[in-house]
Amino acid sequence: xxxxxxxxxxxxxxxxxxxxxxxxxxxxxxxxxxxxxxxxxxxxxxxxxxxxxxxxxxxxxxxxxxxxxxxxxxxxxxxxxxxxxxxxxxxxxxxxxxxxxxxxxxxxxxxxxxxxxxxxxxxxxxxxxxxxxxxxxxxxxxxxxxxxxxxxxxxxxxxxxxxxxxxxxxxxxxxxxxxxxxxxxxxxxxxxxxxxxxxxxxxxxxxxxxxxxxxxxxxxxxxxxxxxxxxxxxxxxxxxxxxxxxxxxxxxxxxxxxxxxxxxxxxxxxxxxxxxxxxxxxxxxxxxxxxxxxx
Ligand SMILES: NC(=O)c1ccc[n+]([C@@H]2O[C@H](COP(=O)([O-])OP(=O)(O)OC[C@H]3O[C@@H](n4cnc5c(N)ncnc54)[C@H](O)[C@@H]3O)[C@@H](O)[C@H]2O)c1
Numbered sequence: 001x002x003x004x005x006x007x008x009x010x011x012x013x014x015x016x017x018x019x020x021x022x023x024x025x026x027x028x029x030x031x032x033x034x035x036x037x038x039x040x041x042x043x044x045x046x047x048x049x050x051x052x053x054x055x056x057x058x059x060x061x062x063x064x065x066x067x068x069x070x071x072x073x074x075x076x077x078x079x080x081x082x083x084x085x086x087x088x089x090x091x092x093x094x095x096x097x098x099x100x101x102x103x104x105x106x107x108x109x110x111x112x113x114x115x116x117x118x119x120x121x122x123x124x125x126x127x128x129x130x131x132x133x134x135x136x137x138x139x140x141x142x143x144x145x146x147x148x149x150x151x152x153x154x155x156x157x158x159x160x161x162x163x164x165x166x167x168x169x170x171x172x173x174x175x176x177x178x179x180x181x182x183x184x185x186x187x188x189x190x191x192x193x194x195x196x197x198x199x200x201x202x203x204x205x206x207x208x209x210x211x212x213x214x215x216x217x218x219x220x221x222x223x224x225x226x227x228x229x230x231x232x233x234x235x236x237x238x239x240x241x242x243x244x245x246x247x248x249x250x251x252x253x254x255x256x257x258x259x260x261x262x263x264x265x266x267x268x269x270x271x272x273x274x275x276x277x278x279x280x281x282x283x284x285x286x287x288x289x290x291x292x293x294x295x
Pocket of ligand 1: 193
């Protein structure tokens with residue numbers, strides 16, 4: 001998509017942080033935006049702010065984990081305009097502390113919001129986007145922690161790996177269609193995510209390591225990148241058709257270490273007599289496309 005002007009975008013987690021910042025950047029370039037968020041009051045305020053600045057904006061209350069909610073949001077969105085940019089971005093933090101002590105409700109909630117909701121988003125809009133034959137763009141928000149995992153929240157980190165995995169698989173699936181795809185891999189950004197997580201998490205009280213980590217993360221993230229810079233970068237990537245959106249290059253050195261660790265672990269075949277997988281044949285069987293990479 002070379003130009004977002006005149007397109008309609010649907011953004012989950014659109015009331016705050018990276019979602020709202022991207023909505024502002026899209027609106028500034030002439031796109032119409034639908035902000036969808038579980039926080040009804042904040043999403044209406046966010047949409048009203050954009051409208052007061054001259055944008056065409058709609059605020060919708062949507063819990064991205066609710067299939068019924070998606071059905072209603074899809075209907076309202078279609079009445080507003082044909083969605084051509086879908087930003088599946090809503091996310092919450094997870095628990096922390098030893099994995100064997102995780103609260104199972106927190107675990108399920110984290111996956112529901114951060115990973116499973118991407119399917120609902122795509123079931124609601126991606127079919128129409130492809131069928132239109134018009135340029136479209138799908139963006140998922142993963143995180144740098146899905147490449148360089150810090151020793152915090154297994155739920156959060158693994159749900160962000162799931163998001164990256166969904167994007168990697170869809171990158172192959174969407175090749176050759178009119179819909180481009182990006183995966184946003186932010187580092188630290190000064191958003192409300194710690195507060196949002198505290199407000200929404202399905203257990204009332206954070207205790208022990210979870211409470212300590214949450215407090216520490218709040219002050220670390222406060223010093224993070226301004227969300228509007230990330231939002232502008234997302235729009236640039238949509239217009240340039242870039243798949244990877246890396247906003248924080250200071251993580252590259254650690255990404256290289258992680259990747260080198262993995263590549264360095266490749267050794268001889270487990271079966272020295274085996275001829276080796278027919279990678280070219282596999283690529284040919286899958287439409288001649290490389291897996292998860294440009295040719
Ligand atoms: N802030 C960072 O440092 C950072 C870094 C990497 C990735 N991310 C990712 O960026 C995305 C946006 O988060 P943010 O940092 O802007 O936080 P944020 O809390 O400012 O915004 C997230 C929004 O998602 C909404 N939300 C939460 N649960 C929802 C649900 N069930 N249904 C609909 N909306 C829901 C919240 O109400 C909130 O408005 C998340 O996926 C997050 O994991 C953030």
